[in-house]
Amino acid sequence: MQIGCVQLLDFRNYRTLSYRPSGRLNLLTGRNAQGKTNALEAVGVLLTGRSFRTTRLAELPHWGAEAAVLTGELQRSEGTRAIRRVLQRRENGTWQASGESCPWARVIAFGWQDLAIVHGGPSARRAFIDGCAARLYPSHLPALLRYRRLLEQRNRMLQTRASAERLAPWDEQVATVGMEMIDRRRRAVAALHAELTRVYPAVSGEPQKVQIGYRSVVGEATEPAALVAALEQARPVELRRGQTLVGPHRDDLAIELDGVDARAFGSRGQQRLLALALRLAEVLPVTEAAGTAPVLLLDDALSELDPGVRDNALREIQAAEQVFLTSPEPLVVSGAARWVVEGGGIAAA
Amino acid sequence: MTYYPEPVARLIEALQRLPGIGPKTAQRLTFFLLKRPADEVRELADSLVAVKERIVSCSTCFNVTDQDPCRICADPARDTALLCVVEEPNDLLAMERTGEYKGRYHVLLGALSPLEGIGPDDIKVRELLQRLDAGGPTEVILATNPNVEGEATALYLARLLRPLGVRITRIARGLPVGGDLEYADQVTLSKALEGRREIV
Ligand SMILES: Nc1ncnc2c1ncn2[C@@H]1O[C@H](COP(=O)(O)OP(=O)(O)O)[C@@H](O)[C@H]1O
Ligand SMILES: [Mg+2]
Ligand SMILES: [Zn+2]
Numbered sequence: 136m137q138i139g140c141v142q143l144l145d146f147r148n149y150r151t152l153s154y155r156p157s158g159r160l161n162l163l164t165g166r167n168a169q170g171k172t173n174a175l176e177a178v179g180v181l182l183t184g185r186s187f188r189t190t191r192l193a194e195l196p197h198w199g200a201e202a203a204v205l206t207g208e209l210q211r212s213e214g215t216r217a218i219r220r221v222l223q224r225r226e227n228g229t230w231q232a233s234g235e236s237c238p239w240a241r242v243i244a245f246g247w248q249d250l251a252i253v254h255g256g257p258s259a260r261r262a263f264i265d266g267c268a269a270r271l272y273p274s275h276l277p278a279l280l281r282y283r284r285l286l287e288q289r290n291r292m293l294q295t296r297a298s299a300e301r302l303a304p305w306d307e308q309v310a311t312v313g314m315e316m317i318d319r320r321r322r323a324v325a326a327l328h329a330e331l332t333r334v335y336p337a338v339s340g341e342p343q344k345v346q347i348g349y350r351s352v353v354g355e356a357t358e359p360a361a362l363v364a365a366l367e368q369a370r371p372v373e374l375r376r377g378q379t380l381v382g383p384h385r386d387d388l389a390i391e392l393d394g395v396d397a398r399a400f401g402s403r404g405q406q407r408l409l410a411l412a413l414r415l416a417e418v419l420p421v422t423e424a425a426g427t428a429p430v431l432l433l434d435d436a437l438s439e440l441d442p443g444v445r446d447n448a449l450r451e452i453q454a455a456e457q458v459f460l461t462s463p464e465p466l467v468v469s470g471a472a473r474w475v476v477e478g479g480g481i482a483a484a
Numbered sequence: 485m486t487y488y489p490e491p492v493a494r495l496i497e498a499l500q501r502l503p504g505i506g507p508k509t510a511q512r513l514t515f516f517l518l519k520r521p522a523d524e525v526r527e528l529a530d531s532l533v534a535v536k537e538r539i540v541s542c543s544t545c546f547n548v549t550d551q552d553p554c555r556i557c558a559d560p561a562r563d564t565a566l567l568c569v570v571e572e573p574n575d576l577l578a579m580e581r582t583g584e585y586k587g588r589y590h591v592l593l594g595a596l597s598p599l600e601g602i603g604p605d606d607i608k609v610r611e612l613l614q615r616l617d618a619g620g621p622t623e624v625i626l627a628t629n630p631n632v633e634g635e636a637t638a639l640y641l642a643r644l645l646r647p648l649g650v651r652i653t654r655i656a657r658g659l660p661v662g663g664d665l666e667y668a669d670q671v672t673l674s675k676a677l678e679g680r681r682e683i684v
Contacts, residue, residue, distance in 0.1 A: 226506025284632050291598035301603070304596065304639035308632060 136240060136427040137457040138178060139208040139215065145200035146180075146222075147173035148479040157472035158210070160453055163461045164484070165476035171461040172246070174476060175432040178459060179242050181205040181220050182430065184232045187244035192230035196222050209237055211427045241270050241421050241429035245436050249410040254398050257387040264349075264388055267417055268316075268323040271424045275319050282312045286379050294377035299370070306366050309382055310359035316383045317351055317362075323420075324349045324388065330416035338412055338447045345409070346391040352381045404439045411436050411448065418455050428456035435461055492518075544615070546591040546608050548573045556588060563587045567621035569612065569641065571595050571628050579627060582674045587625070590615065595633040596640060604640065612641070616648055623651040625680055642683045653680040 137158040143149045148170045163171050172188070176195075179187050186195060196203035203222040208215055220234035251259035268275040289305040328347050335345040353361040365381045366373075373380050390397040390409070397409055411433075422428045433452065437445050437460070449468060452458055460466075465473075465484075473484035488496065492514060499510035517525055541547070542554035549555065556562060566587025570576050576589050594607040616624070626641055628634035642652050656679030 226508050281632060288598050288632060288636070295598065297598075300643075301640075303643065304636040305598075307639055308635055 136209055136211040136425075136430065138182070138430060139210050141178060141181065141205070141207045143177055144202075144204040145197035146177050146195060146203045146205060147197065149173065149177065150197060150479060152177075152479070152481065154481050156457070156459065156474075158457050160458045160460065160468065160471040161474060162466055162468060162471045163459060163474045163476050163481070164463070164465050167463065169476045170479050170481075171476045172434050173479075174481060175244070175434050175459050175461060177205060178207075178430065179244055179432055180222075180232070181207050181218060182209075182236070182240045182242045184220060184234065184236055187242075187432065188246055188248060192222055192232055196230070205234075209240060211239065238273075239425050239427050241425045241427075242432060243270070243414055243417050243421065243429045244432040244434070245411055245414040246434040249414065250403075250406055252413060253390060253406045253410050257385075260388040260390075261384070261386065263413070264320050264323055267327060267421075268319045270417065270421045270429070271323055271326065272319050275316070278312055278316055278319075282309070282316060282383070285309050285312060286382075286384060289379050290377060293373050293379065296374055302370075306363055307359075309366065309379065310362040313362050313382045314353075314357070314359040317349075317353065317386065318357065320383065320386070321349045326420035327413065327416045330419050331412060334416045334451060335409065335412040338415075338444060338451055339405075339408055340443055340447055344393050345412075346389070346394075347413075348389045348391075349386065350389050351383070351386045404441065404444075407439050408444060408448075415451055415455075431455050431458040431460075433458060433460045435463065437462060437466070541593075545589045546593055546611070547576055547589060561586075564620045565622045566625065567615070567623070568625045568627050571634060571637070575627065575629070578673060579677070582677065584674045584677055587623075588621075592628070592637065595628055595637040597633045604644075607637075609641070609644070613644070616645065616650065621650060623653060625677075626652065626654045626683065627677075638683065652683050654683040655680045 138156065139158075141152070141154045141156070143152040143154075146152075154174075163174060165171055176186050176188060179185070180195065186192075189195075201224060205220040205222075207218050209218055210216075216237055218234065218237055218240070220232060222230055222232050225231050249263075252263045265275065265279055269279070285305065285308050289302070289309055292302055292305055324347055331345055331347055336342050352365050356362075362382065366379075369381045390413075392400050392405075392409070397406070400406075414433075418429060418431070431452065436452075437448060440448060452460065453468075453470075461476075474481050475484045495514045495517070496507070496510045499505055499513050500507060505513070517528075538550050539548050540550070540552055542549045542552055542557055544553045544557045547554045547556065551558075563586050566585075567590055568576075568579060568585060568587055569590045569592060570579065571592050571594060573591055576591055579585050579589070590608065590612050592607040592609070592612070594602055596602060596604065596607070615621070624641075624645060626638040628637045638654050642654070645652055655673075655676040
């Protein structure tokens, strides 16, 4: 799929913008703080209703504006479709995004925050795999929200030192919804792993063995009963701490290079490369699942990479369909559309 | 702060206490009402008072009613072997609109929710047990909402009722995840009722 045109009204530092990107690689360059990342973020919000760099909608409208409006046109081989997203302040002061998501629209974004997938804590890796699973399996996001609510309810039960009998209806649900989540995450990891073993060496230029695996409290078990058993075992500690201590919200990914934990491995450049490869590894499985290629938003994805690696990465990126790639300094790539971003405007270079 | 004559301010205040109504909406409604004919406004005021004065809870099923027992509990044509458990009177209405269900109801007036401090003693669970003890129903259909609170309530009741030897079913999840029964359309709900499954 491609986004044919984008119109913005009061989004971040864009007051009004009308932009017709190329359907293939778009290079956005410009000085710092001119709106490069904001432009990528706008495309993501338009397509998905969510920002890849913040969960706070209130940050997105232009300061002091009552609303932000994003519109555009999506194209795929079967036809085009208009999309529209409005961010508005509710009566209670919170912000709300309205507008329908197109069922086949997918966005894969890479930003500096993604370094945390490689060297950060487990929560960054869980967020990564949940995002990936949500793009592959539409039921993952509702299950995630349901699970979050279940944990809140169950934690409150634990804090009141409820009996096993009163906990049972919550345990049972945590186990079924939790096991569904674990199953989808495992399938997402398997799909990623297959592509990662191709993408990573292709970009690094070295025949390194890269591995990604799912690490769960239930081990390899696939039945909710395993999670029920784990909860039962953890119950005395859980009651003491008033918190659910086992389940997919405590699981992690193991990412290894040549058998060594990636967290302990290599330079910042190598970690950036691995984080980028993880995002690029998603392209093929997501294309298959959605029936059309995702839009890639790559924010400053090539900095801190060696020149040879950069070229390899560019080759891999160009194999995707529509890509938005920002860079602080001009890049020369044949066949790419070049844009200059300045003071909340985008002009052809 | 804008100045309003006292009666206007009072109505805005009162309307704001309703769920889903913020200050702006309350203002809009107030000024809308100010422009309407007196008869129409009196009719609204009267019906507000009337629901409070004339509507009671059915002492058997806890549905809202203007007579006790309610019309459904008093109707000899309804099948006493079937008992459908719902959270709120609204959910009962949604079931009735399907036209498929001919049994009776039990309205819990809530669902289990630790976050809101609602446990089994805060909803009509004891009353449900008493009804079942008294005999009659051979099947209990758990039609609580498909959200986590409704599901927890169904699971809790299923365990609680198991020793009584009645058949316990849960309406099927054709319902939108996280959705409320009240908003489910009639077709979805009839299908859910048809496809109910044994829960224990
Ligand atoms: N809600 C907002 N309203 C107006 N300006 C904003 C808003 N959020 C961020 N900005 C401005 O946007 C600029 C940063 O844009 P960004 O896209 O991150 O820059 P870069 O081109 O370096 O990627 C900063 O000048 C910042 O002050
Ligand atoms: Mg930037
Ligand atoms: Zn009744």
